Amino acid sequence: MSATAxxxxxxxxxxxxxxxxxxxxxxxxxxxxxxxxRRLNFLRSPDLVDLVKILGDHxxxxxxxxxxxxxxxxxxxxxxxxxxxxxSDFLQPV
Amino acid sequence: xxxxxxxxxxxxxxPICLTWELTYACNLACVxxxxxxxxxxxxxxxxxxxxxxIDEMRALQVFYVNIGGGEPMIRPDFFELVDYxxxxxxxxxxxxNGSRIDRERARELAAxxxxxxxxxxxxxxxxxxxHVRGEGSFATAISAMDELAAADFxxxxxxxxxxxxxxxxxxxxxxxxxxxxxxLRLTRLRPAGRGADTWHELHPLQEQQVDLYHxxxxxxxxxTGDSFFHLNALGDENLPGLNLCGAGRVxxxxxxxxxxxxxxxxxxxxxxxxxxxxxxxxAKVWKESALFTELREPQSxxxxxxxxxxxxxxxxxxxxxxxxxxxxxxxxxxxxxxxxEHALANVGVEMRPIxxxxxxxxxxxxxxxxRV
Numbered sequence: 459m460s461a462t463a464x465x466x467x468x469x470x471x472x473x474x475x476x477x478x479x480x481x482x483x484x485x486x487x488x489x490x491x492x493x494x495x496r497r498l499n500f501l502r503s504p505d506l507v508d509l510v511k512i513l514g515d516h517x518x519x520x521x522x523x524x525x526x527x528x529x530x531x532x533x534x535x536x537x538x539x540x541x542x543x544x545x546s547d548f549l550q551p552v
Numbered sequence: 553x554x555x556x557x558x559x560x561x562x563x564x565x566x567p568i569c570l571t572w573e574l575t576y577a578c579n580l581a582c583v584x585x586x587x588x589x590x591x592x593x594x595x596x597x598x599x600x601x602x603x604x605x606i607d608e609m610r611a612l613q614v615f616y617v618n619i620g621g622g623e624p625m626i627r628p629d630f631f632e633l634v635d636y637x638x639x640x641x642x643x644x645x646x647x648x649n650g651s652r653i654d655r656e657r658a659r660e661l662a663a664x665x666x667x668x669x670x671x672x673x674x675x676x677x678x679x680x681x682x683h684v685r686g687e688g689s690f691a692t693a694i695s696a697m698d699e700l701a702a703a704d705f706x707x708x709x710x711x712x713x714x715x716x717x718x719x720x721x722x723x724x725x726x727x728x729x730x731x732x733x734x735x736l737r738l739t740r741l742r743p744a745g746r747g748a749d750t751w752h753e754l755h756p757l758q759e760q761q762v763d764l765y766h767x768x769x770x771x772x773x774x775x776t777g778d779s780f781f782h783l784n785a786l787g788d789e790n791l792p793g794l795n796l797c798g799a800g801r802v803x804x805x806x807x808x809x810x811x812x813x814x815x816x817x818x819x820x821x822x823x824x825x826x827x828x829x830x831x832x833x834x835a836k837v838w839k840e841s842a843l844f845t846e847l848r849e850p851q852s853x854x855x856x857x858x859x860x861x862x863x864x865x866x867x868x869x870x871x872x873x874x875x876x877x878x879x880x881x882x883x884x885x886x887x888x889x890x891x892x893e894h895a896l897a898n899v900g901v902e903m904r905p906i907x908x909x910x911x912x913x914x915x916x917x918x919x920x921x922x923r924v
Contacts, residue, residue: 480641482566482613486559489568491615493666496643498568498615500556 467541474514576911590913616643625652650696658703676724782868785861800847817871854881877903
């Protein structure tokens with residue numbers, strides 16, 4: 459885990475789901491497993507699952523929020539969730 | 553948003569932590585063996601059936617499986633099965649006593665991807681370890697660690713069941729792990745399998761539980777498999793982990809003959825949900841069995857409902873209660889508030905369940921001892 463990833467999450471660049479991460483649908487969203495660092499993460503909303511799937515297709519996370527028509531009042535909580543995923547290497551900069 | 557643990561209690565679409573015991577055969581006869589292993593069961597899953605189980609895991613997206621036994625490396629198709637799993641997206645962590653890890657096998661293991669190894673020791677020296685695991689077993693485990701290190705396997709795990717005899721050696725276990733660049737894993741002694749007969753003498757004392765709780769709090773990197781959540785009632789701070797009984801909800805066990813149990817600590821008919829050989833296979837057992845459906849329903853706090861610590865300890869471990877003959881909706885026999893000790897005193901030996909699944913080797917009794 460790099461030191462920069464833990465400190466801040468850069469919302470101005472493009473991120474994508476790490477290619478070694480698999481998602482398993484669950485009633486609450488999805489279970490994410492990282493085959494390299496063998497960590498598990500719980501994605502606890504279907505919107506968050508949709509978000510990480512399309513993140514890499516957009517120039518930055520906010521463009522992805524827009525594409526999914528996520529209410530701007532929820533953006534900060536999604537940014538927080540993405541930052542946590544990036545900190546454990548589940549997301550990587552494109 | 554509901555708490556994560558509340559959602560997990562409703563059960564997942566597939567287990568997170570799936571233990572698969574490949575064989576009941578074992579060269580050791582540890583006095584606390586959860587599965588009363590020793591003799592191979594003639595009904596053991598064939599290689600073809602075992603491959604079928606792995607295919608099911610892949611389809612269910614079970615990302616990794618914890619393989620154990622018995623001694624899993626005794627199976628002649630051990631490497632074939634591990635290789636099939638790891639190349640099909642099912643990572644493997646396996647527990648071994650190390651007796652089958654020589655130079656050549658260590659190299660073979662080091663060359664495989666998505667593979668974790670856990671070497672079991674239950675004492676930081678031969679005297680403490682061998683008392684529980686058998687003569688020479690400490691030297692065997694150390695030799696396996698040496699071979700893995702020499703083969704450059706990378707960080708393996710050293711797995712310790714905390715007992716009354718080794719609870720004072722936690723720093724020594726940590727030093728042993730550091731010496732090999734290994735990860736230390738501590739788990740709770742359960743009164744299951746042969747452990748039902750030895751738990752009463754071996755389970756940690758109350759003061760040892762208190763020390764363990766603080767030792768673990770100071771070392772969040774030490775792995776526990778969420779084993780010790782009953783200790784959370786000791787303080788304001790919870791040990792890292794999910795803090796819930798995952799039996800049939802996020803955890804289960806497949807035994808060598810394909811029987812599916814609610815967790816690795818309840819190999820008893822009462823907690824058998826089905827068999828992977830049944831129509832619909834493992835998936836149907838996991839998703840539809842009556843037992844697992846029941847375990848996913850809201851559980852009563854029972855006698856613990858009036859205790860202020862229930863949120864912290866969740867009433868403890870179902871298996872620990874079951875095998876000591878205590879009600880499942882009462883306190884854990886090792887309840888840190890002392891309720892278990894009190895309740896345990898009222899349970900007669902005759903109230904403890906009789907084992908329904910024993911593969912222990914016959915005990916050889918010296919003739920001279922049988923003559924009067």
